[in-house]
Amino acid sequence: METRHPPTPEAIVDRFGRRLVYLRLSVTDRCNLQCAYCRPAEGVAHVDREEILRFEEIDRLARLFAGMGVTKVRLTGGEPLLRRRLPELVRRLTAIPGIRSLPMTTNGILLEESARPLREAGLERLNVSLDTLREDRFEAITRSSGPGRVLRGIEEAQRAGFQQIKVNVVLIRGFNDDEVFDFLAYADARDVNVRFIEFMPFEGNGWSREQFLPYREALERITARFAVEPLPREHSSDPALEFRVPKQRGRFGFIASLSESFCAACTRLRLSADGRLRPCLHQETSVDLKGPLRSGATDADLARLIRGAAHLKQEAHPDYLADLAGPQVSGITMTTIGG
Numbered sequence: 072m073e074t075r076h077p078p079t080p081e082a083i084v085d086r087f088g089r090r091l092v093y094l095r096l097s098v099t100d101r102c103n104l105q106c107a108y109c110r111p112a113e114g115v116a117h118v119d120r121e122e123i124l125r126f127e128e129i130d131r132l133a134r135l136f137a138g139m140g141v142t143k144v145r146l147t148g149g150e151p152l153l154r155r156r157l158p159e160l161v162r163r164l165t166a167i168p169g170i171r172s173l174p175m176t177t178n179g180i181l182l183e184e185s186a187r188p189l190r191e192a193g194l195e196r197l198n199v200s201l202d203t204l205r206e207d208r209f210e211a212i213t214r215s216s217g218p219g220r221v222l223r224g225i226e227e228a229q230r231a232g233f234q235q236i237k238v239n240v241v242l243i244r245g246f247n248d249d250e251v252f253d254f255l256a257y258a259d260a261r262d263v264n265v266r267f268i269e270f271m272p273f274e275g276n277g278w279s280r281e282q283f284l285p286y287r288e289a290l291e292r293i294t295a296r297f298a299v300e301p302l303p304r305e306h307s308s309d310p311a312l313e314f315r316v317p318k319q320r321g322r323f324g325f326i327a328s329l330s331e332s333f334c335a336a337c338t339r340l341r342l343s344a345d346g347r348l349r350p351c352l353h354q355e356t357s358v359d360l361k362g363p364l365r366s367g368a369t370d371a372d373l374a375r376l377i378r379g380a381a382h383l384k385q386e387a388h389p390d391y392l393a394d395l396a397g398p399q400v401s402g403i404t405m406t407t408i409g410g
């Protein structure tokens with residue numbers, strides 16, 4: 072979608088010529104799960120409520136980003152469904168000219184009750200994170216009960232009109248890699264798409280090379296059983312490598328962030344719930360937008376700060392797999408940055 076239009080003078084372009092058109096917007100830093108791979112074991116300090124961007128502030132920034140060529144805004148967190156009055160925010164964001172796509176990534180725990188109001192507010196696409204279909208494993212990884220709640224949430228979302236729901240599965244060797252076929256069967260049964268995500272290292276999340284499962288290995292296991300059909304990428308910047316099993320519903324795909332990094336085609340910026348703009352998930356640097364916003368910055372001032380953050384975007388994240396000393400990821404925590 073972003074290649075259809077030549078960059079305008081307002082466009083956000085980084086030092087490597089990548090045009091940044093995709094904003095991942097964290098609406099809260101709080102989460103109702105404590106996934107072991109997402110946050111340090113000792114937990115994370117939460118931001119004070121008054122530091123969290125208000126809807127008017129998000130609206131103003133989103134309009135500014137849209138004016139600078141951003142066409143896709145993903146709602147994320149923390150857990151976005153914990154943000155009060157989220158349908159109101161969806162209504163505001165869908166009304167912004169230029170924003171053509173507004174998906175959300177959620178853990179689905181609160182989806183059963185929230186799907187319909189969000190759909191009615193104009194949300195069209197959902198990614199639901201679910202790493203295991205087994206109760207005991209779900210409790211072990213999230214420190215909470217209930218794949219059942221998430222599955223009911225997905226069903227309710229389908230009844231509310233969400234189509235092509237994507238289920239995100241972080242594959243961890245020795246934990247859930249024996250569930251690959253269960254997820255393919257689930258995709259077929261419920262007509263959802265499954266995306267297997269490579270396990271990435273973040274501060275204190277227990278990442279190890281032994282637990283890392285490269286996507287090729289998972290794909291080989293699947294191709295040993297099924298003659299799968301590769302599917303063309305919907306957009307050149309879409310990181311997923313997608314496939315389908317003939318005669319089965321639902322696609323499956325891989326986000327191979329480590330073994331086949333997609334940095335060269337990256338179009339993303341991330342705005343944390345407290346208004347810090349981060350050029351890359353794997354980079355500690357961020358630029359504060361909330362302070363200037365609250366102390367009277369003009370749109371031109373804010374646009375300068377946004378361009379400054381884009382300018383800091385690194386060419387590629389470190390090659391964690393090549394680093395025999397182990398990944399250096401201090402200060403980088405998925406849940407607080409916004410996944």
Ligand code: SAM
Nearest residue numbers: 108109148149150176177178200239270271410
């Ligand atoms: N709470 C929401 C959810 O669970 O989808 C949104 C935030 S969560 C941080 C966004 C995504 O990041 C989830 O799909 C989660 O599985 C993924 N994620 C978190 N830590 C990860 C890691 N270490 N490696 C790969 N993906 C990770």
